[in-house]
Amino acid sequence: MSKISEQHATGSTSKPTLAVFKFASCYGCQLSLLDAEDELLAIAHQIEIAYFLEARTRALEGPYDIGLVEGSITTEHDAERIREIRRQCRFLVTIGACATAGGIQALRNWSDVGEFIQQVYATPGYISTLATSTAITDHVPVDFELRGCPINTAQLVELITSLLIGRTPRVPNYSVCIECKLRGTVCVAVAQGISCLGPVTQAGCGAICPSFNRECFGCYGPQELANVTSLCERYEERGEPRDHLVRLVRNFNGYAPAFRAAGDALEEESHG
Amino acid sequence: MQGLIDALKEDGYRVIGPQVADGAVVYDELESLEQLPLGVIDEQDGGVYRLARRQDAGYFDHVVGPHSLKRYLFPPQETLQQLQLKDGGWRVEPQQFDEPPLAVIGPRSCDLHAMAIQDRVFLEGPYVDPGYRARREGLFVVSVQCRRAAATCFCHSMKTGPRADHGFDLALSELDDCFAIEVGSERGGRILAAVDGWKPGAPTIVDRANDQSSQLERSMEQRSTTEAAPGAPKLRQLDTQDLRDLLLNNLDHPRWEQVADRCLACANCTMVCPTCFCSSVSEVSDLTNEHVRRERTWTSCFTAEHSFLTSGVVRNSTAARYRQWLTHKLSTWIDQFDSSGCVGCGRCITWCPVGIDLTEEVAAIRETTK
Ligand code: SF4
Ligand code: SF4
Ligand code: SF4
Ligand code: SF4
Numbered sequence: 161m162s163k164i165s166e167q168h169a170t171g172s173t174s175k176p177t178l179a180v181f182k183f184a185s186c187y188g189c190q191l192s193l194l195d196a197e198d199e200l201l202a203i204a205h206q207i208e209i210a211y212f213l214e215a216r217t218r219a220l221e222g223p224y225d226i227g228l229v230e231g232s233i234t235t236e237h238d239a240e241r242i243r244e245i246r247r248q249c250r251f252l253v254t255i256g257a258c259a260t261a262g263g264i265q266a267l268r269n270w271s272d273v274g275e276f277i278q279q280v281y282a283t284p285g286y287i288s289t290l291a292t293s294t295a296i297t298d299h300v301p302v303d304f305e306l307r308g309c310p311i312n313t314a315q316l317v318e319l320i321t322s323l324l325i326g327r328t329p330r331v332p333n334y335s336v337c338i339e340c341k342l343r344g345t346v347c348v349a350v351a352q353g354i355s356c357l358g359p360v361t362q363a364g365c366g367a368i369c370p371s372f373n374r375e376c377f378g379c380y381g382p383q384e385l386a387n388v389t390s391l392c393e394r395y396e397e398r399g400e401p402r403d404h405l406v407r408l409v410r411n412f413n414g415y416a417p418a419f420r421a422a423g424d425a426l427e428e429e430s431h432g
Numbered sequence: 433m434q435g436l437i438d439a440l441k442e443d444g445y446r447v448i449g450p451q452v453a454d455g456a457v458v459y460d461e462l463e464s465l466e467q468l469p470l471g472v473i474d475e476q477d478g479g480v481y482r483l484a485r486r487q488d489a490g491y492f493d494h495v496v497g498p499h500s501l502k503r504y505l506f507p508p509q510e511t512l513q514q515l516q517l518k519d520g521g522w523r524v525e526p527q528q529f530d531e532p533p534l535a536v537i538g539p540r541s542c543d544l545h546a547m548a549i550q551d552r553v554f555l556e557g558p559y560v561d562p563g564y565r566a567r568r569e570g571l572f573v574v575s576v577q578c579r580r581a582a583a584t585c586f587c588h589s590m591k592t593g594p595r596a597d598h599g600f601d602l603a604l605s606e607l608d609d610c611f612a613i614e615v616g617s618e619r620g621g622r623i624l625a626a627v628d629g630w631k632p633g634a635p636t637i638v639d640r641a642n643d644q645s646s647q648l649e650r651s652m653e654q655r656s657t658t659e660a661a662p663g664a665p666k667l668r669q670l671d672t673q674d675l676r677d678l679l680l681n682n683l684d685h686p687r688w689e690q691v692a693d694r695c696l697a698c699a700n701c702t703m704v705c706p707t708c709f710c711s712s713v714s715e716v717s718d719l720t721n722e723h724v725r726r727e728r729t730w731t732s733c734f735t736a737e738h739s740f741l742t743s744g745v746v747r748n749s750t751a752a753r754y755r756q757w758l759t760h761k762l763s764t765w766i767d768q769f770d771s772s773g774c775v776g777c778g779r780c781i782t783w784c785p786v787g788i789d790l791t792e793e794v795a796a797i798r799e800t801t802k
Contacts, residue, residue, distance in 0.1 A: 183441050202719040257704055330714055334699060334735040337785075341703035342508040342730060344458075349785045351455035351481045359698035359785050373454060384736050385697040385750050394479070394786045 170397040176225040178203075178322070179211035181245055183231025183238050184265055184293060188310035190214050190230055196313045203249055203317070206324055223249035226323060232258040232265060232293045239290070239299055253297045255316070257412040258311040261381055264309075266293040266415035279348070280340050305371065306331070307380040314363050323344040326421035333384040335375050340367035355395040355408060360386040360418070381413035388422035402430045433491070433611065434465045435628040436574070436602075440535040443623060445572055446461050449503070450494065450535035453602060456481060458496040459504075462537060469494055476582040476778065477665035478787025490606045492576045493536065495585060496777050500706035501539055501547050505567050506554065508730045512563070512713065517722040529563060533570030539600075540578055541593030544779040546706035547573075547601060552769050553709045575600035576744070579644045581652055583665035586777030586791060588652035589672060592775040597644035605641035612641035635756065670791045671798065675772075676763040678798060683755065692751035694786050699732035700787070701780035702757060707773050712737060733757050758790060 180190055194215060195198065202211075210220035227249030233239050246252055254260045262269070268276070269292045277284045296302055306315055315331055322329040332338075336358035340347065348370045350356040358367065358376035362383040369376050383386070392405045409423040440447050449462035452469050462468075474494045475482045486493070514525040539547070554564040578585075578594040587593030596603050601620035605612040612633060615621045624630060655667040702708045714730040717724045731738055733756045739746040747753050765773030774790070781789045 171602060187592040206719060210469075232795055236724070285470055290583055317719065321717065324719070325717070330716070332735070332737065334737070335697070337698040337700045338703060338732065338735070341700065344499065344503065344508070345786070346456040346458060347481075347700065347783055348454075350479055351498075353480075357787075359700070383697075385753075387696045387750065389695075389768040390694045390786055 162373045175206060175208040177208045177210040177220065178226045178228070178320075179222065179245075179249065180214070180228045181211075181213070181223040181230065183229065183242070183259065183305040183315075184234040185231030185256065185311045187230075189259075189308075191227075191229070192255075192311050192313045192316060196317055199313075199317045207320070211354065224249050226249060226320070227252045229259050229296050230256055232262045232295060233290070234265065234293045234297055235249070237288075242296060242299050249294050250304050253304045253306060253359065254297075254302050255306045256305065257379065257381060258293075259296045259399070260305045260416070261413045261419075262293045262295050262415035264412050264414075268293055268411065270410070271414055277328055291360060293415070300305050304329070307362055307413075308364050309379040312366075315364060334363055334367070335359050335383045336367050336370075337365050339363045339365070340363055340370050343367060343371060345371045345428045348375060353398065355405065357391075357399045357408060358390050359383075375408075376382065377411050378409065378413050378419065379411075382418035386418040389425065390419055392422060392426060402426055406430075433468070435517060435624070435630060437462060437465065437537075438628065439623050439626040439755060440572065440574075441695065442626065444532060445535035446532045447535045447537065449727060450492070450497070450698060451686055455483060455792065457483070457494040458567060459497075459499045459536065459538065465491075468492075471512070472612045473580065473663075474582060476782045478584075478781050478789050479784055480665075480787070481782050490608075491605050492604070493580050495580065495582045496540055496542065496779060497778070498702070498704055498783055500777075501536060501543055501571075501573075502706045502708075504534055504536065505547070505571065506550060506561075506709065506711075511725050512728050513726040515724040515726075516614065516770065523688075527563065529566035532568070533572065534567065535572035535573040535574065537576070538584075539573055539575050540587075540777075540784070541575070541596035542590075542705060542775040543571070544596050544599035545590075545592035545775040549707045549771060549773065549775070550709060552771075556693045556704060572623070573600045573602075573616075575603040575616075577603055577605040577645050578640065579606065579648055580763060581648060582778060583660070583667050584781045584784075585652070586654075586776040586778060587668050588649060589670040589716075589791075590772060590776035593653065600628045604794045605644060606761055607637065607640055607644070610637065612637050614641075618641070658720040668773075668781065668789070670776065672772070675794065678768050678801065679759045679763045679792070682797050682801060685749075685797050685800070687793065687800075688751040688755045691754050691788060691793055692749065695750050695754050695755055695788055696786060697750045698785060699734040699735045700783050702732040702784060704779040704783045705761075705774065706779065707761075708732070712736065718759045718761075733760065758793060761790070762794070 201397040215428050273291045277287050319329045349356040354375045356375040361376050361378045362380040364380040406423050406426050408418045447462045448459045450457045451460050451467045457469050468491045471489045472485050472493050473486050473489050552559040575596045600616040603614040655669045660666050710731050711728045713728045715724050733752045737747045742773045761773040
């Protein structure tokens with residue numbers, strides 16, 4: 161990875177510039193950046209926060225060195241806007257499940273959006289939306305994905321630090337189970353028979369849910385070699401109803417390819 | 433028993449021992465006898481662990497749980513070094529080893545063999561791990577002689593149990609009316625002498641303790657000739673004859689792909705294995721780059737980073753990773769350390785979410801090469 165601070169996109173400032181953009185999302189991931197209270201000042205020292213509407217009203221013109229994108233693409237207008245943003249950013253990073261996989265709103269991809277609009281809005285004619293919620297990478301090339309719903313602040317700081325120094329960020333793509341074992345949690349899938357998505361989900365949260373005796377919901381999306389079919393077969397064998405499993409894999413990252421394929425296969429089997 | 437806990441504390445040890453938490457028997461800080469899992473047994477099978485109450489069960493009739501001595505001697509995460517940028521140069525802050533020594537009540541024979549294997553990895557040869565050495569030298573082991581085995585245990589096959597005959601400071605045999613205690617080291621004897629209410633027992637007690645171990649051993653040996661009761665978990669065993677060559681001669685066996693259809697590459701097996709020692713070391717800097725920590729974290733041959741070379745990831749498939757794990761554990765470990773990397777504790781079977789069982793995988797490969 162080349163060092164961002166050595167050649168800037170803009171000649172005007174001495175510091176590399178950062179821009180934060182929002183699409184269909186809940187602000188949670190942007191808040192993670194603001195949550196990095198201890199590091200935020202240090203970040204602001206090293207980086208020019210050029211465009212971050214949720215944090216400051218001053219907005220500098222592009223191009224930018226680092227662009228963080230939150231949210232998924234749900235309208236024609238957004239599909240156009242992300243292409244322009246791509247042109248403006250040297251290094252484009254998606255942050256969170258929405259930007260990386262379409263988010264919870266991608267549940268619409270399995271339903272009839274037209275029908276929702278008719279039922280929900282008083283004047284459906286005002287609504288202009290796409291039938292799907294899709295990941296940024298479906299529209300433009302992305303340089304790095306930070307997973308999570310929301311993202312982990314420490315991973316975000318790690319990403320920015322590594323971009324500044326020019327080294328590979330330390331963001332593992334292995335399973336949540338590894339983090340679960342590192343912290344010494346007793347496996348809820350084995351000891352309590354709970355259907356946990358940890359084995360097929362990418363690490364990043366520190367395995368929080370199992371430490372509270374709850375299953376992993378797959379916030380960080382599929383791990384590198386996610387074998388969702390095998391895991392679901394196992395859970396089904398021991399009594400988990402298939403429709404529960406479909407709901408489990410169709411969550412924040414349900415439209416990520418590995419989860420999507422497994423959910424669709426489960427559903428097909430139950431109808432077939 | 434309480435006297436022993438007190439004597440260890442009195443001597444400056446931090447005492448940990450088995451207790452029930454979150455549906456399993458795990459190690460945790462031990463203050464009193466009351467915390468021990470009296471009347472509790474663990475039923476184990478591939479991907480299944482359940483606690484049950486049994487009238488006649490004593491304090492130690494559970495066997496091995498998800499934790500092992502590994503967590504304490506080779507912690508999951510450790511800062512090896514800290515560097516501080518000062519006046520244009522790096523100042524190295526030396527690692528401190530000032531934790532109080534640890535006394536662990538509960539390790540079984542298989543666990544002691546596993547510790548001996550890790551000792552070989554971390555203490556022998558030119559590179560001695562200073563943290564491991566400090567913790568290991570301080571460690572006081574109160575081993576427990578198994579009088580019950582789980583269906584997943586196969587120490588009898590690996591010649592690592594069920595009876596512990598060395599590697600402990602004290603070894604407890606739980607009898608119906610008392611404990612028999614065997615002394616394994618000079619400091620073991622010293623602690624025992626300080627235990628309130630302890631007195632040397634009659635030779636008959638020693639005989640009863642030995643009988644109990646032999647009985648368990650015999651029943652495990654008979655696994656090869658007895659069928660498991662219908663509905664009950666299969667009683668594990670592993671035929672170790674020519675095992676090293678069996679696997680190395682079958683690197684292209686179709687079984688590797690078959691097991692990969694089920695395997696999740698989740699790494700639970702390697703995390704719970706008491707002999708697995710792989711770790712990844714990385715330099716973690718803060719934003720100013722003036723303070724760097726060198727951190728070591730457990731890792732696994734089931735991750736991509738484990739086989740990442742400059743040309744990329746070498747083992748890209750689950751089949752390649754499972755084969756790496758099993759052939760290292762059972763074959764190339766012998767070339768490397770003069771012993772098998774498996775002590776037959778069964779943890780990898782129990783804690784695999786889909787219940788993949790290495791004894792079954794080996795048997796399947798053996799079956800086709802007869
Ligand atoms: S509780 Fe879930 S995340 Fe933790 S080890 Fe078990 S399956 Fe993996
Ligand atoms: S493998 Fe053997 S020594 Fe280990 S717990 Fe089981 S019976 Fe005891
Ligand atoms: S390979 Fe499995 S049975 Fe053998 S020592 Fe490791 S965890 Fe125990
Ligand atoms: S063998 Fe089991 S525990 Fe090990 S990586 Fe495969 S699925 Fe996970």
